[in-house]
Amino acid sequence: MAHSHDDHADGYHVHAHVSTTKFNLAILGALLFLTLVTVGAYNIRLGDWNLFVAIVVATMKAGLVMGFYMHLHWEKGFNKLFFLGSFLFVAIFLGYTVNDTSHRGRQQSLSGLRVDPATGQYAHGTAALITEHGPFQPLRPVEAAAATPAASDEGEVEASAAAGADEAVEAEAGEIEAEGVDVEGAEAEGVDADVAEANVADEADEAAADDLPEE
Amino acid sequence: MASDAHAHHGPEYLAHHFETPAQQFDAAKLGMWAFLAQEILFFSGLFIAYGIFRTWYPEAFSVGSHLLDWKMGGINTVVLLVSSFTAVMAVQKAQLGDRKGTSFFLLLTIGFAFGFMIVKYFEYTHKIHVGILPGKYWGCPGFDCGSAPPEAFFQEVEAAINAAYHTAGPNLVPYHIRTFYGIYFVMTGLHGIHVLVGIGIILWVWRRNQRGEFSKDFNTPVDLVALYWHLVDLIWIYLFPLLYLID
Numbered sequence: 293m294a295h296s297h298d299d300h301a302d303g304y305h306v307h308a309h310v311s312t313t314k315f316n317l318a319i320l321g322a323l324l325f326l327t328l329v330t331v332g333a334y335n336i337r338l339g340d341w342n343l344f345v346a347i348v349v350a351t352m353k354a355g356l357v358m359g360f361y362m363h364l365h366w367e368k369g370f371n372k373l374f375f376l377g378s379f380l381f382v383a384i385f386l387g388y389t390v391n392d393t394s395h396r397g398r399q400q401s402l403s404g405l406r407v408d409p410a411t412g413q414y415a416h417g418t419a420a421l422i423t424e425h426g427p428f429q430p431l432r433p434v435e436a437a438a439a440t441p442a443a444s445d446e447g448e449v450e451a452s453a454a455a456g457a458d459e460a461v462e463a464e465a466g467e468i469e470a471e472g473v474d475v476e477g478a479e480a481e482g483v484d485a486d487v488a489e490a491n492v493a494d495e496a497d498e499a500a501a502d503d504l505p506e507e
Numbered sequence: 508m509a510s511d512a513h514a515h516h517g518p519e520y521l522a523h524h525f526e527t528p529a530q531q532f533d534a535a536k537l538g539m540w541a542f543l544a545q546e547i548l549f550f551s552g553l554f555i556a557y558g559i560f561r562t563w564y565p566e567a568f569s570v571g572s573h574l575l576d577w578k579m580g581g582i583n584t585v586v587l588l589v590s591s592f593t594a595v596m597a598v599q600k601a602q603l604g605d606r607k608g609t610s611f612f613l614l615l616t617i618g619f620a621f622g623f624m625i626v627k628y629f630e631y632t633h634k635i636h637v638g639i640l641p642g643k644y645w646g647c648p649g650f651d652c653g654s655a656p657p658e659a660f661f662q663e664v665e666a667a668i669n670a671a672y673h674t675a676g677p678n679l680v681p682y683h684i685r686t687f688y689g690i691y692f693v694m695t696g697l698h699g700i701h702v703l704v705g706i707g708i709i710l711w712v713w714r715r716n717q718r719g720e721f722s723k724d725f726n727t728p729v730d731l732v733a734l735y736w737h738l739v740d741l742i743w744i745y746l747f748p749l750l751y752l753i754d
Contacts, residue, residue: 305724306532310602311595320592327584334577334752339672343561346748353744361595362737368533371540378544382551389555394562 309366319360326353520725532727539731543738550742553694557749560690564683566673571687572753573667574639576630580751583626584743590619591740594709594733601730604723606716613713613729616736620706627699634688637663641689672754691750698746701739708732 326349333345359365364372518528525531561568593615600608634640638648638656646656668674675681712732715721721729 304527304529306529306727308532308602308730311599313596313599316592316595316599320588323588323591324585327581327588330748330752331577331581334748334754337672337754339754342672342752342754346752350745350748354741357591357737357741357744361591361740362734367536367540371537374537375540375544375547378547382547382554385551386555386558390558390562393559 309363311360311363315360319356322356323353326356518724520720528724535727535731539734543734546738550694550697553690553697554745557690557694560683560686564681564686566671566675567681567683567687568753569671569673570664570667570675570681571684571691572751573670574663574684575691575751577751579626579630580747583623584747586619586623586626587740587743590616590623591737593619594736598726598730598733601716601721601726602723606719606721609716609721609726609729610713613709613716617706617709617713620702620709623702624699624706627695627702639663639688640685641692642685645685645688694746694750698739698742701742705732705736705739708735 330346330349338345521528521531593612597609597612597616600612635649637660638646640647640650644650644652646660648654648656664680709732712728715728
């Protein structure tokens with residue numbers, strides 16, 4: 293900070309930071325070395341740690357490029373905030389989106405409820421959790437859904453493997469509509485609406501199974 | 508534009524709506540950083556798509572990545588890193604008022620940019636020829652779904668399945684490998700467009716430098732074009748491991 297203050301002390305002429313050739317070469321050396329590290333990490337097969345190491349090393353490289361090649365290190369505080377702030381918003385964007393999409397779980401064939409394949413529990417944000425905390429029951433009772441083993445999905449996944457991705461997308465859209473109707477229908481008509489809902493959900497499930505993560 | 512409007516104060520390069528060269532420089536810099544922040548957000552949508560689909564279909568990403576040649580991607584990484592060095596050297600030469608040096612390093616940067624695109628060209632043409640293509644064109648050599656893929660397609664896919672960490676099972680091609688290739692072509696394609704645009708802008712700045720528009724006191728365009736080029740490098744620094752180096 294003190295540095296940039298001095299730079300603009302006379303206020304008339306531009307006094308930007310000038311890096312020496314030696315310094316720029318040293319940064320290039322570090323960047324090439326880190327590239328070797330990433331490639332090396334890939335070739336020793338880290339498995340599940342692969343993504344973590346790749347991101348950490350890439351971020352170190354990005355830091356070198358931004359800090360010293362883009363002269364961000366000697367840049368005005370406001371410009372630093374402006375540019376680095378964009379990464380904060382990317383992090384929020386990524387964090388919220390992936391937290392949602394990776395916990396939607398998989399739809400059970402009979403209940404139409406989404407189950408988190410990692411835990412076997414109802415996925416966060418689904419109607420099952422709402423029903424546990426109040427009288428509102430747009431879907432069939434939790435006990436009936438719990439009696440349906442999640443493993444029964446296996447056969448259907450294979451059966452629907454031939455279904456195209458387009459069909460799956462359409463079916464998912466249909467399922468969303470069906471749920472919207474049910475909220476009113478189940479309250480007004482009770483059992484009949486429940487059955488209709490289960491059928492719609494089954495169809496949607498078969499087509500959509502192809503589109504959901506397998507574990 | 509009214510040359511008499513700014514003839515009465517300051518040097519030739521100072522636009523009449525700025526008080527001092529320093530003010531003009533700071534305004535240009537802030538504008539550039541705003542543009543670069545926008546570029547980060549522009550690309551972020553694709554990175555988020557990558558994140559979603561990789562968490563959903565890890566096996567498609569594993570097998571899909573093993574169909575890419577990491578050596579080609581690695582060569583391009585080195586090419587771009589060196590071009591970032593030449594870009595920053597062009598800035599240094601411009602700051603020191605060395606016109607010849609600036610032109611030399613700008614041309615060198617353009618040369619590396621072309622080198623990058625040539626490697627990309629070989630990668631793309633091979634993928635298209637064999638039928639490693641996105642969406643409904645998966646397994647369609649040359650986008651022609653009427654003809655069967657060549658033997659090389661099956662050999663490469665089989666080798667990728669055997670090498671991949673996450674697989675759907677032996678001899679099973681993950682269905683969403685076509686999604687991975689959708690992401691691969693859009694991300695590298697958009698990045699490639701940025702490289703091509705960069706070649707054009709650096710060429711333009713080189714012309715202006717040759718005409719003698721820049722000096723020790725005024726070299727902002729060289730500074731800004733280098734910032735753009737570093738951003739292109741920055742994006743690739745993430746694309747390389749995320750696409751080519753999935754275990």
